[in-house]
Amino acid sequence: MVIMATADLHGDLPKVPRCDLLLIAGDICPLMNHAPGYQRQWLNYKLRRWINRGYAKQVVAVAGNHDRVFALGEPPQDMPWTYLEGEETTVGGLRIWGGPWTPPIHDHWVFQADEEQARAHWERIPDGLDILISHGPPYGILDEDETGEHQGDKALRDEILRARPKLVVFGHIHTAQAIVQRDGITYANVSLLDNDYRRSKRHPVQLPAPTTPIAGSRRPGPSPNAAASAGAR
Numbered sequence: 001m002v003i004m005a006t007a008d009l010h011g012d013l014p015k016v017p018r019c020d021l022l023l024i025a026g027d028i029c030p031l032m033n034h035a036p037g038y039q040r041q042w043l044n045y046k047l048r049r050w051i052n053r054g055y056a057k058q059v060v061a062v063a064g065n066h067d068r069v070f071a072l073g074e075p076p077q078d079m080p081w082t083y084l085e086g087e088e089t090t091v092g093g094l095r096i097w098g099g100p101w102t103p104p105i106h107d108h109w110v111f112q113a114d115e116e117q118a119r120a121h122w123e124r125i126p127d128g129l130d131i132l133i134s135h136g137p138p139y140g141i142l143d144e145d146e147t148g149e150h151q152g153d154k155a156l157r158d159e160i161l162r163a164r165p166k167l168v169v170f171g172h173i174h175t176a177q178a179i180v181q182r183d184g185i186t187y188a189n190v191s192l193l194d195n196d197y198r199r200s201k202r203h204p205v206q207l208p209a210p211t212t213p214i215a216g217s218r219r220p221g222p223s224p225n226a227a228a229s230a231g232a233r
């Protein structure tokens with residue numbers, strides 16, 4: 001099974017190599033207008049048309065803190081994807097669970113959960129998953145911002161270590177795009193845009209099928225310039 005993944009599109013809809021499964025880890029909607037009504041129309045026309053190009057046989061997505069329509073409005077109900085908000089789905093025999101929550105940054109954003117609220121969400125991650133998809137990273141793993149500070153979610157880290165999914169896929173911290181392995185779990189930060197909200201040379205990332213962990217660690221593309229600018233989330 002060929003698995004591709006991306007996150008933090010912020011309206012940028014890239015070409016994707018043919019695959020069986022495309023995972024989208026949130027912050028999908030354009031930067032130019034965060035009104036829920038605009039996002040609804042954009043999803044309904046632009047994103048739907050992109051998915052219907054048929055790059056992937058199946059698409060599984062979670063929202064991110066920018067995707068306000070999913071929390072505040074009425075997202076299109078019949079999109080050609082599986083949208084997860086604290087739910088599980090199965091694709092090709094792989095068990096996948098996803099959720100959008102990240103630590104609070106700014107009043108404008110959605111799906112922000114403090115540590116106690118986050119724990120209540122992440123406690124529901126089932127044991128025995130193949131893939132966990134979240135918008136943000138767990139604390140301490142591929143979560144360093146442009147100043148080197150950890151921005152990840154402590155409750156998510158704890159519940160990952162409890163539930164032990166084989167593969168964890170996320171974005172949100174644009175400076176930390178990479179794939180690493182820790183204690184038998186593969187973690188992938190698949191941010192598409194860099195810290196200036198530009199695509200630079202990044203692309204959707206092919207991930208190892210959860211049954212065959214990769215050796216060591218590698219970066220999926222050119223190293224992002226950590227010294228870039230103010231924090232893209």
Ligand SMILES: [Mn+2]
Pocket residue numbers: 027064065066135172173233
């Ligand atoms: Mn984000």
